[in-house]
Amino acid sequence: MADTRVIALLTNPTSGRGKGARHGAVALERLRSRGHDVRAAQGRDADEGLDLAHSLVAEGVDALVVVGGDGMANLGIQAVVGTDTPLGIIPAGTGNDVARYVDLPADPLAAADRVLTGRTTTMDLALCQGRYYVTVMAAGFDAVVNERANSMTWPKGQLRYHLATLAELRTFRPLDYTIDLDGTVLRLPAMLVAIGNGPSFGGGLRIAEGARLDDDLLDVIVIKPISRRDLVRTYPRLFTGTHMSHPQYERHRARRVTVAAPGIVGYADGERFGPLPLTIESVPGALSLLS
Incomplete structure (x- = not known):
C-alpha cells in the first residue's frame, strides 16, 4: 500500500486459541517496518472492538485491518461500509472463510504484504437486522x-x-x-x-x-x-x-x-x-x- 500513511490494526488476541495475538504482533511489525503509521488496538469484547473500529475509521485512517476470524471480519465490515476506507484481514480464526474468498494466505507476514499492495476486491454484502x-x-x-x-x-x-x-x-x-x-x-x-x-x-x-x-x-x-x-x-x-x-x-x-x-x-x-x-x-x- 505505497500511498497509505495511517493504518488501523484491530486485533482479537483470543481468536484461533491465541493465534490472533501472535499474528497481530507479526503483522504490526511488518506494517511499521514499511514506514507506515500503524495504530494498534484491541477491544476487551466485541462491543468495545466495534466501538474502536468505528472510532478509528472516523479518524480518517487509510485502511482498517482486522486480525482474527470471520467474527472480526464481520466487526470490521460494520465500521467501513458506507465509507472510503478499505478493510484488510490478517487471518487468525478457526474458519477464515472471508479470507478464503480472496485467497489470503494464512501466514501473517504474507497477509500483511497483501495489505501493503493496496489492491482491493469489491464485493456484495447481505444486510439483515441493520447488520451486514x-x-x-x-x-x-x-x-x-x-x-x-x-x-x-x-x-x-x-x-x-x-x-x-x-x-x-x-x-x-x-x-x-x-x-x-x-x-x-x-x-x-x-x-x-x-x-x-x-x-x-x-x-x-x-x-x-x-x-x-x-x-x-x-x-x-x-x-x-x-x-x-x-x-x-x-x-x-x-x-x-x-x-x-x-x-x-x-x-x-x-x-x-x-x-x-x-x-x-x-x-x-x-x-x-x-x-x-x-x-x-x-x-x-x-x-x-x-x-
Missing part, C-alpha cells in the same frame, strides 16, 4: 448446532462444533419453513435453510457452492427432509460442494429473502443475528476488501 454479513446465514440444523456449540465451554475450536453436531443429530427433526423470495412464497419442510452471499461458512463448508460475490443476488439453499444417517453421509460432501447433486437439495436466487421457522436463531459470519423470522437483502458492491 459476507458469508452465509445459517437458519436450520446448522444454526441449532451453533447455538449448542456457543453454550459449551469445552472443547475449543472445531471439535466443539463436531460434538454439538452429534448431540443435535439425536433429536433434530425437519422444520416447517416459510420463505419469501422477492415476493414468491414457499412453504415446505426442511432440515436446513441457508442464505448465502458467498459460497462457504464454518471453515470451508461450501453449502452455497456457486454463489458469487458480485452478482447482486443471494443464494438460498434448502435441504429437504432426509434421514439422520443420510445427513451424516452427506456432511463431508459440503466441503467439496458435491452435495448439490443430492435429490433433496434445492437452490433459489433472490435479491430479498424472508425466512421463518419455529425455534431457530440465525447465524452469519459466526455471529448471532437473532431468532427467525429474518429478512436479508443483497447490497451490491458494498465492501472494498484489501486482497
